Structure formats: C-alpha cells, structure tokens
Amino acid sequence: MEALAGRLADTEDAEARAEAGAAGARLSARILGWLPAVGVVFAAAIDTRAVGWLVTSPLGGTCLVAGLLLTLAGRRWLARMVRRATASPPAEEAAVPFAMLLTEVAVASGLDVRGALQGVGGALESLAPENAEALVEAASRLREGEGWDAAWEGAPPRLGPLKEALRWCWVAGGAPGPALAAARLALERAEASRREAKVAELGVRVALPLSLCLLPAFVMIGVVPMLAAVASGVGVGVGVG
Numbered sequence: 001m002e003a004l005a006g007r008l009a010d011t012e013d014a015e016a017r018a019e020a021g022a023a024g025a026r027l028s029a030r031i032l033g034w035l036p037a038v039g040v041v042f043a044a045a046i047d048t049r050a051v052g053w054l055v056t057s058p059l060g061g062t063c064l065v066a067g068l069l070l071t072l073a074g075r076r077w078l079a080r081m082v083r084r085a086t087a088s089p090p091a092e093e094a095a096v097p098f099a100m101l102l103t104e105v106a107v108a109s110g111l112d113v114r115g116a117l118q119g120v121g122g123a124l125e126s127l128a129p130e131n132a133e134a135l136v137e138a139a140s141r142l143r144e145g146e147g148w149d150a151a152w153e154g155a156p157p158r159l160g161p162l163k164e165a166l167r168w169c170w171v172a173g174g175a176p177g178p179a180l181a182a183a184r185l186a187l188e189r190a191e192a193s194r195r196e197a198k199v200a201e202l203g204v205r206v207a208l209p210l211s212l213c214l215l216p217a218f219v220m221i222g223v224v225p226m227l228a229a230v231a232s233g234v235g236v237g238v239g240v241g
Contacts (some may be wrong), residue, residue: 026082028206034076035214036067039222043229050225060225067221074213074225085202089191093158095128097187100162106182113170114139132227134159142170161187 013047043050048059051085088094099120106116121135134155141151151164165183 012064018039028203032206032210032214033078035210036071036221037215039218040225041201043226044065044225047229050229052110053228054221056227057228060228063220063224067217070213070217070220071152074217075210076212078207081202081205081209085198086195092156094191095124096162097184097191098127099124099131099159100165100184100187103162103166104177104184105171107176107180113166114142116165117142128192130156131159139164 038062040051040054054064083175102120103116106119107113111119117135117139121132121139124132124135134152138151142148148167152159155163161183162180165179166176168174168179
C-alpha cells in the first residue's frame with residue numbers, strides 16, 4: 001500500500017508540473033485568441049466608419065468573414081496544441097510502470113514470477129485490459145513449460161521493459177526487485193522528460209497559429225477597415241459610407 005501510494009503521489013506530481021509549465025502558454029493562447037476582436041475595437045476607436053465598411057461593403061464583408069474564419073481556426077488550433085501538450089499518456093502505456101511496481105511488490109511478498117504476472121494481470125484487467133491479457137497469457141505459457149521469449153510472443157512492445165527486468169530472475173534465479181525498480185524509474189523519468197519537452201515546445205509552437213491565423217485575422221478585421229476609412233477621408237473611393 002505504501003508503494004502504491006507513492007506511485008500515485010508521483011503521478012499527481014508529474015501532472016501538476018506539466019500543468020504549471022503549460023500555464024504560461026495557456027494564458028498566451030487565451031489572450032491571442034482575442035487579438036482580432038481587439039483589432040475591431042481599435043479600428044472603431046480610430047474611425048467609426050471602419051465598422052460600417054466591414055458590414056456594408058462587399059470587400060468589407062469578405063474581410064469580415066475571412067477574419068472570423070481565421071480567428072475560429074486559430075483559437076481551435078491553440079486549444080488543441082495546449083490539450084496535446086498537457087495530455088496524459090494512453091491508459092495502456094501509463095499502466096506499464098504501475099504493472100512493474102505491482103510485480104515488484106508481488107515478488108517481494110513471496111510470489112514467484114508466474115504467480116506475480118498472473119496476479120498483476122488480474123489487477124490490471126479494468127485499467128489496461130490489453131496489458132492484463134498479455135501478462136496472464138505469459139504466466140500461463142510459463143506454467144506450461146514454454147521458454148521465456150516464447151511465453152511473451154504477441155505481448156505489446158510497451159511491456160518490453162517489464163519482460164527484460166524479469167528475464168534474469170527467471171533464467172538465473174536472481175532477485176528481480178532492483179531490476180524492476182530501475183526499469184520503472186527509467187520509464188517514469190522518460191515520461192516526465194517527454195511531457196516537460198512538449199510543454200517547453202508549446203511556448204514556441206504558439207507562434208504558428210498566431211502568424212498563420214490570428215495576425216492575418218487582425219489585419220483583415222482591424223487594419224484593413226481602418227485603412228479604408230482613412231483612404232475615404234482623403235478622397236480615395238473604397239466604399240466607406
């Protein structure tokens with residue numbers, strides 16, 4: 001129970017760090033999403049005829065529709081980027097370190113490798129059914145006398161670290177605890193590094209929807225109407241009433 005509680009605490013801590021790292025990018029995404037609306041307000045403050053040009057003239061209507069579509073695309077793009085950067089790994093993948101911890105505890109409690117795999121597979125049945133089935137199948141094949149590699153045939157590659165950590169325990173009779181613990185910590189650190197890298201990249205990636213969607217929308221909804229109003233004021237016909 002202490003080991004499981006520690007694993008859950010580590011998982012929550014990793015998720016909290018990822019959320020904290022993405023807070024700045026999430027705030028930037030929210031602010032940038034309102035950039036075109038700021039452009040409309042800015043244009044209206046300079047010359048109220050700019051808004052009328054957007055609504056009444058054919059060219060203005062085209063700019064308005066294009067700007068709204070670009071704004072919608074940019075906001076959705078930003079939201080998707082933040083969601084992907086902070087998303088937890090799939091359940092089957094996230095369950096591998098958990099399975100390794102359970103196996104480590106089970107073996108330390110006196111179970112042999114076959115019994116540990118059978119028990120861990122049963123415990124993971126509702127959380128990660130594919131992993132659970134593979135572990136139960138491996139335990140069954142080992143009981144039938146199949147070799148180590150043959151018993152793991154068809155198992156998902158994600159279970160490779162667990163298989164390799166237990167190999168020398170099965171082949172040579174060594175204690176698997178240290179190997180399981182080391183492999184589990186390596187997986188957890190790799191996952192934490194991956195999430196931190198994705199969050200760090202997010203701060204740069206937000207420039208893509210900004211430059212390709214939101215800034216063009218700002219120009220179409222804010223800058224172009226303002227220029228049209230100024231041009232009309234100096235006698236250039238652009239259809240501003």
